[in-house]
Amino acid sequence: MVMMMIKAMRWAYVLVMLSILATTACAKIDYTLEVFGNANMDETIDQKDIAFIQDIINGTERSTLLADANNDGKIDKADIDWMKKIMEGKESEIIIKDALNRTVTVKMPVERVIPLPLVTTESIVAMDADDKVVGVTASVVNQKSLFPRLSQLPNLGKDTLDSVDIEKIISLKPDLVIVYDFDSLDLIKQLEGKGITVVATESHGDLINSMSAARRVGYILGVKDKAEEFTGWYGSILDNISSKVEGLSEDDKPSVVYCWLKKDDENGPVRSSGQDCGVNALIRFVGGRAITDKLPGDYIEIDPEWIMEQNPSIMIREVFWKVSGYEVNNSTNCREMLNGFINRTGFSNIDAVKNGKVYAMSVSIFSDNCWLSAIYMSRLIQPDLFQDLNPRAVHQEYLKRFMKLDFDIDTQGQFLYPVPDDW
Numbered sequence: 278m279v280m281m282m283i284k285a286m287r288w289a290y291v292l293v294m295l296s297i298l299a300t301t302a303c304a305k306i307d308y309t310l311e312v313f314g315n316a317n318m319d320e321t322i323d324q325k326d327i328a329f330i331q332d333i334i335n336g337t338e339r340s341t342l343l344a345d346a347n348n349d350g351k352i353d354k355a356d357i358d359w360m361k362k363i364m365e366g367k368e369s370e371i372i373i374k375d376a377l378n379r380t381v382t383v384k385m386p387v388e389r390v391i392p393l394p395l396v397t398t399e400s401i402v403a404m405d406a407d408d409k410v411v412g413v414t415a416s417v418v419n420q421k422s423l424f425p426r427l428s429q430l431p432n433l434g435k436d437t438l439d440s441v442d443i444e445k446i447i448s449l450k451p452d453l454v455i456v457y458d459f460d461s462l463d464l465i466k467q468l469e470g471k472g473i474t475v476v477a478t479e480s481h482g483d484l485i486n487s488m489s490a491a492r493r494v495g496y497i498l499g500v501k502d503k504a505e506e507f508t509g510w511y512g513s514i515l516d517n518i519s520s521k522v523e524g525l526s527e528d529d530k531p532s533v534v535y536c537w538l539k540k541d542d543e544n545g546p547v548r549s550s551g552q553d554c555g556v557n558a559l560i561r562f563v564g565g566r567a568i569t570d571k572l573p574g575d576y577i578e579i580d581p582e583w584i585m586e587q588n589p590s591i592m593i594r595e596v597f598w599k600v601s602g603y604e605v606n607n608s609t610n611c612r613e614m615l616n617g618f619i620n621r622t623g624f625s626n627i628d629a630v631k632n633g634k635v636y637a638m639s640v641s642i643f644s645d646n647c648w649l650s651a652i653y654m655s656r657l658i659q660p661d662l663f664q665d666l667n668p669r670a671v672h673q674e675y676l677k678r679f680m681k682l683d684f685d686i687d688t689q690g691q692f693l694y695p696v697p698d699d700w
Contacts, residue, residue: 305516305519306484306485306488306512306515306516306519307319307320307485308320308485308486308488308489309343309489310322310489310492310493310496311343311373311374311375311489311493312343312363312371312372312373312374312493312496313343313345313346313347313348313371313372313373313374313380314326314343314344314346314356314359314360314363314372315343316329316330316333316341316343316344316346317329317341318341318342318343320488320489320492320508321492321501321505322360322363322364322496322501323364324364326360327357327360327361329341329344330344330346330352330356330357330360331357333352334352334353334354340352342374343374344356346359346360346363346372347359347372348372348380348382363496366499366501368385369384369385370382370383370384370385371383371385371496371497373476373493373496373497375458375476375477375478376458376477376478376479376480376486376490377458377462377477379477381474381475381476382474383453383474383476383497384452384474385499386499387409387452387453387497387498387499388409388452389409389411389449389450389451389452389453390406390409390410390411390451390452390453390454390455390498391410391411391412391413391433391446391449391451391453391454391455392410392413392454392455393414393433393436393437393438393441393454393455393456393457393460394436394455394456394457394478394480395414395416395417395436395645396480396487396645396646397455397478397490397494398410398413398414398417398424398427399423399645399646399680400490400491400494400507401494401498402424402427402679402680402681403507403675403679403680404491404494404495404498404500404503404504404507404679405500405503406495406498406499406500406503407426407427409498410427410430411430411431411449411450411451412430412431412432412433412445412446412449412451413427413428413430413431413432413433414432414433414434414435414436414441415432415433415434415435415436416435416436417430418430418432419598419604420598420602420603420604421604422603422604422682422684422689422690423603423641423680423682423684425682431445431449433445433446436457437456437457437459437460438456438457438460438461438464438465439460439461439464443464443467443468446468446473447468447471447473451473452473452474453473453474453475453476453497454468454473454474454475454476455475455476455477455478455494456475456476456477456478457477457478457480458477458478458479458480459480460477465477476497478490478493478494483555483558483559483562483647484515484558484559484562484647484648484651486555487647487648488508488512488648491504491507491508492504492505492508495507495508507679510678510679511648511649511652511671511675512648514652514666514671515562515648515651515652517666518562518563518651518652518655518663518666519562521564521659521662521663522562522563522564522655522659522662525564525659525662527566529564530564530565530566531565531566531589531590531591531658531659532565532566532567532568532587532588532589532590532591533560533565533566533567533568533589533590533591533592533593533658534549534567534568534569534584534587534589534591534592534593534629535549535550535556535557535560535567535569535593535594535595536548536549536584536592536593536594536595536618537549537594537595537596538594538618540597543614543617543618546578547578547579547580547581547584548576548577548578548579549569549572549576549577549578549579550567550569550575550576550577551569551572551573551574551575551576551577552569552570552571552572552573552574553573553574553575554574554575554576554577555647557569557570559647559650559651559654560654560658562651563651563654563655563658563659564655564658564659564662565591565654565658565659568584568587568589581621581622581623581624582623584624584627585623585624585626585627588626588627588628589627589628589629590628590629590632590634591629591634591635591636591657591658592619592627592629592630592634592635592636593635593636593638593654593657594614594615594618594635594636594637594638595637595638595639595640595643595644596611596614596637596638596639596640597639597640598640598641600614600691601637601639601640601641601691601692601694602639602640602641602690602691602692603641603684603689603690604690605690605691606688606689606690606691607691608691608694608695610691611637611691611694612694612695614637615635615636615637615694618635619635633695634657636657636693636694636695637693637694638650638653638654638692638693639690639691639692639693641690641692642672642692642693649668649671649672649675652666652668652671652672653668653672653692653693655668656668656697656700657697660697660699664699667700668700669686669687669696669700672686672692673685673686
């Protein structure tokens with residue numbers, strides 16, 4: 278009983294600290310909501326856009342990519358009327374730019390949706406629109422702790438269009454299918470040929486893309502206020518991180534390497550992130566220097582000897598399902614995998630290994646939720662700068678407040694190993 282009271286008091290304290298973080302003035306992360314009618318190209322559609330369109334009509338502002346709200350080739354009062362319907366939630370259709378830079382018209386309201394990207398499914402739950410989901414991928418079915426209701430829906434197979442059961446998707450009669458930005462255009466057209474609207478969304482993009490994508494989905498599913506609440510909540514924490522990191526010199530930023538290994542290949546090549554990878558952008562965002570920042574490519578293979586030469590201060594290894602995430606309740610496998618990794622020949626001389634700064638981070642918070650991994654990494658990479666930020670408290674609030682889960686990350690799940698003593 279005493280331990281339960283202490284734990285409750287601790288969480289109460291960190292939640293108060295989170296509320297302080299969320300209201301502190303800071304540098305704002307700017308992004309664009311990719312919905313036609315967002316004339317001023319900010320993160321929402323509001324009265325400012327109506328005023329902006331009126332200024333375009335009056336000749337005092339230049340037209341923008343999204344100013345033609347009804348996409349009829351001209352900007353006039355009809356666009357203002359269209360905008361008002363969007364703001365009132367009375368629109369009959371909404372026009373967006375998707376992640377493949379396609380202009381897509383979505384008939385409203387959307388009542389039946391199939392999201393293939395896991396991060397999109399998670400966002401839909403967080404925005405309280407999961408009652409619209411009629412089919413899911415194996416990644417959802419296999420995570421019953423995270424998706425207790427959705428995991429019972431029809432299983433469409435793996436996450437990408439070339440792996441799912443297309444005929445099964447068609448049989449579920451969705452109004453909308455959300456796919457990855459790297460999915461096949463031919464398969465997208467196949468679905469569209471059956472009268473199904475398809476929207477491609479950013480998958481492993483940076484923080485800006487992920488926030489913009491979540492807001493766009495919120496508008497499409499008619500839950501823009503919930504989307505604003507969700508992205509505004511974690512966005513305010515990211516804004517504070519951005520504000521604190523702004524003043525750092527390059528010398529204040531520790532060198533970091535991100536690593537991953539193919540499944541069941543613990544002795545295989547080390548893979549990492551090149552200069553085009555969103556992971557490096559995350560490392561920069563939280564005040565680190567990725568040692569691979571000048572290497573070309575997205576996800577790349579690197580030589581272990583080169584890692585030793587670079588001598589990173591921090592090593593973060595991404596580990597996958599079956600050894601981490603919401604369905605794993607102990608650190609045994611993570612510990613064994615991490616020990617095997619750091620015991621590679623020569624790695625004992627790397628500063629990160631010598632100083633105990635090698636971590637295994639779950640794919641559930643790394644690739645599947647880059648905003649959450651940024652919060653975790655900020656404390657790992659800049660612990661002195663972010664002493665007032667408890668990533669696990671943020672994670673816990675997310676699960677309770679937005680995912681509506683009775684899930685205790687102190688006793689359930691495996692997301693980071695080892696967890697620093699002062700967390």
